[in-house]
Amino acid sequence: xxxEEQKRCSPRNQxxxxxxxxxxxxxxxxxxxxxxAAALAGWDEEALLLASLVVEDTPDRDSRIKxxxxxxxxxxxxxxxxxxxxxxSPHSIPVAVLNLDEEExxxxxxxxxxxxxKTCANEGTQGSKVEGSELKEKVFDVSSSTPTLPCIDKLRxxxxxxxxxxxxxxxxxxxxxxxxCRKCLRSAADKCGKKCPKCRQLISNGRSCxxxxxxxxxxxxxxxxxxEARKAASASKVRxxxxxxxxxxxxFYNNLRNxxxxxxxGASSRGMSTRRNNVxxxxxxxxxxxxxxxxxxxxxxxxxxxxxxxxxxxxxxxxSVRTRTRRGITSQDEDVALAQRLQREEFMQAFRGKNxxxxxxxxxxxxxxxxxxxxxxxxLRVRDRRI
Amino acid sequence: MIPGGGGISSSNSSTSSWAxxxxxxxxxxxxxxxxxxxxxxxxxDCSAGPKGDNLYHWIATIIGTPxxxxxxxxxxxxxxxxxxxxxxxxxxxxxxxxxxxxxxxxGHVSMGILKDGWSPALTITKVLLAVRSILAxxxxxNAVVPGIAHLYLGDRAKHDDIAAECTIRFAK
Numbered sequence: 001x002x003x004e005e006q007k008r009c010s011p012r013n014q015x016x017x018x019x020x021x022x023x024x025x026x027x028x029x030x031x032x033x034x035x036x037a038a039a040l041a042g043w044d045e046e047a048l049l050l051a052s053l054v055v056e057d058t059p060d061r062d063s064r065i066k067x068x069x070x071x072x073x074x075x076x077x078x079x080x081x082x083x084x085x086x087x088x089s090p091h092s093i094p095v096a097v098l099n100l101d102e103e104e105x106x107x108x109x110x111x112x113x114x115x116x117x118k119t120c121a122n123e124g125t126q127g128s129k130v131e132g133s134e135l136k137e138k139v140f141d142v143s144s145s146t147p148t149l150p151c152i153d154k155l156r157x158x159x160x161x162x163x164x165x166x167x168x169x170x171x172x173x174x175x176x177x178x179x180x181c182r183k184c185l186r187s188a189a190d191k192c193g194k195k196c197p198k199c200r201q202l203i204s205n206g207r208s209c210x211x212x213x214x215x216x217x218x219x220x221x222x223x224x225x226x227x228e229a230r231k232a233a234s235a236s237k238v239r240x241x242x243x244x245x246x247x248x249x250x251x252f253y254n255n256l257r258n259x260x261x262x263x264x265x266g267a268s269s270r271g272m273s274t275r276r277n278n279v280x281x282x283x284x285x286x287x288x289x290x291x292x293x294x295x296x297x298x299x300x301x302x303x304x305x306x307x308x309x310x311x312x313x314x315x316x317x318x319x320s321v322r323t324r325t326r327r328g329i330t331s332q333d334e335d336v337a338l339a340q341r342l343q344r345e346e347f348m349q350a351f352r353g354k355n356x357x358x359x360x361x362x363x364x365x366x367x368x369x370x371x372x373x374x375x376x377x378x379x380l381r382v383r384d385r386r387i
Numbered sequence: 388m389i390p391g392g393g394g395i396s397s398s399n400s401s402t403s404s405w406a407x408x409x410x411x412x413x414x415x416x417x418x419x420x421x422x423x424x425x426x427x428x429x430x431x432d433c434s435a436g437p438k439g440d441n442l443y444h445w446i447a448t449i450i451g452t453p454x455x456x457x458x459x460x461x462x463x464x465x466x467x468x469x470x471x472x473x474x475x476x477x478x479x480x481x482x483x484x485x486x487x488x489x490x491x492x493x494g495h496v497s498m499g500i501l502k503d504g505w506s507p508a509l510t511i512t513k514v515l516l517a518v519r520s521i522l523a524x525x526x527x528x529n530a531v532v533p534g535i536a537h538l539y540l541g542d543r544a545k546h547d548d549i550a551a552e553c554t555i556r557f558a559k
Contacts, residue, residue: 165510
């Protein structure tokens with residue numbers, strides 16, 4: 001099994017998909033083989049995401065070397081490979097950022113070194129020069145496989161809410177400059193008086209507090225897992241309080257969760273790209289996706305089609321009104337919106353037939369519904385932008 | 388062509404599977420978190436933890452700071468968290484008898500931060516440190532036992548003698 005893997009991952013085979021994909025955009029940058037290699041190395045989705053960023057920022061050659069070094073670490077050395085490495089060695093110097101990381105993770109590196117020495121001892125024929133270059137590649141490998149920042153613990157402390165002691169969720173900043181979860185700050189203002197919990201300066205009414213967008217985006221980028229867990233928790237909490245009613249937010253967040261679990265197992269590049277989109281334009285997309293889910297949920301609960309269509313019509317028309325007022329669009333896009341809506345209604349009707357057939361089908365198709373929702377959201381956005 | 392039909396039902400089933408089996412309240416979560424932090428980084432001469440299964444009832448110990456009349460004594464305290472913690476202060480009670488102008492006969496500690504001065508950003512670690520600091524520096528102007536405060540202000544040496552004697556008698 002392992003031998004087979006090595007054979008498939010030979011450098012020549014592997015160059016083709018990579019160079020091909022380099023021409024394309026970053027979404028398809030990783031070949032499926034790289035992904036399997038990453039899965040074997042125990043990379044999680046975040047590592048992949050970060051690796052993609054690194055690969056984007058570095059020249060092709062570096063990325064190719066990194067890829068090969070991963071493969072090298074798994075396979076015994078051959079003379080032909082050594083030759084190639086010797087040719088390549090001037091390029092294998094890691095970039096400055098990664099040198100920093102090297103200092104920060106001496107333990108891991110030493111472990112790697114030990115491994116390295118063991119393999120060398122086993123083979124007995126490895127030259128010291130080769131080992132040096134190999135080591136450099138390993139360092140590169142180590143640094144790219146540990147995407148967490150060295151100061152992540154300090155960041156965690158800094159970005160924690162002093163009230164709930166967790167990572168700030170939708171942080172709100174007081175006039176005195178202290179940030180808390182919006183909910184926490186609101187409860188504090190309600191129950192403990194309108195004083196800053198940290199410095200006791202008077203703060204205005206907790207109701208009027210707004211989310212510090214920069215801080216919130218930063219937190220979402222740095223601690224996506226915590227944020228998603230918190231979102232899911234709040235969603236399930238809402239579900240608990242009103243179990244019978246249909247909560248679009250819950251569906252939305254749970255689909256986010258589905259997406260993440262999907263990525264953890266499959267780690268497809270498509271999922272990564274949608275994830276990155278989600279992070280950046282979540283605010284825009286959230287409303288749209290939520291609306292779609294409301295429609296979908298409504299149908300699955302067996303509400304009559306007419307009713308759902310009324311809902312969707314109301315929803316879209318109100319939203320288009322909103323966008324029109326916001327962006328000052330003329331009546332021309334009304335037609336586009338109408339066409340879009342009709343098309344979607346058609347889709348929904350088509351679903352309904354299928355839905356009743358597949359009511360009991362496995363949960364694997366949730367990704368499809370998600371993808372569909374994403375596509376529609378995208379289409380809507382494109383439409384808005386175009387006009 | 389549009390393979391979304393199955394996803395509708397699955398999205399519903401997944402929502403139910405993601406709902407937690409036991410729901411921990413916000414206060415419980417915060418207390419758990421404080422417990423973890425206290426274990427990771429315990430303050431000097433202090434320790435605290437839940438008394439039993441009840442997360443809202445802790446027991447704590449403070450070792451008397453050397454150089455004070457309470458030195459060498461081990462003082463046990465009960466900490467009772469309200470259900471709307473951290474928005475309401477915890478109740479801190481000395482279980483070990485102590486001769487101190489800010490601790491009443493039942494052991495209730497009288498401190499600003501445990502009353503109106505409470506802030507949700509305070510943690511048990513900070514409360515314990517505050518208690519430890521009033522052992523070293525009593526606040527006779529906000530005393531609950533006026534006699535001791537009077538003695539502390541009038542005859543500090545006698546006050547310290549009595550306090551040290553009480554520490555030896557009750558806290559060792």
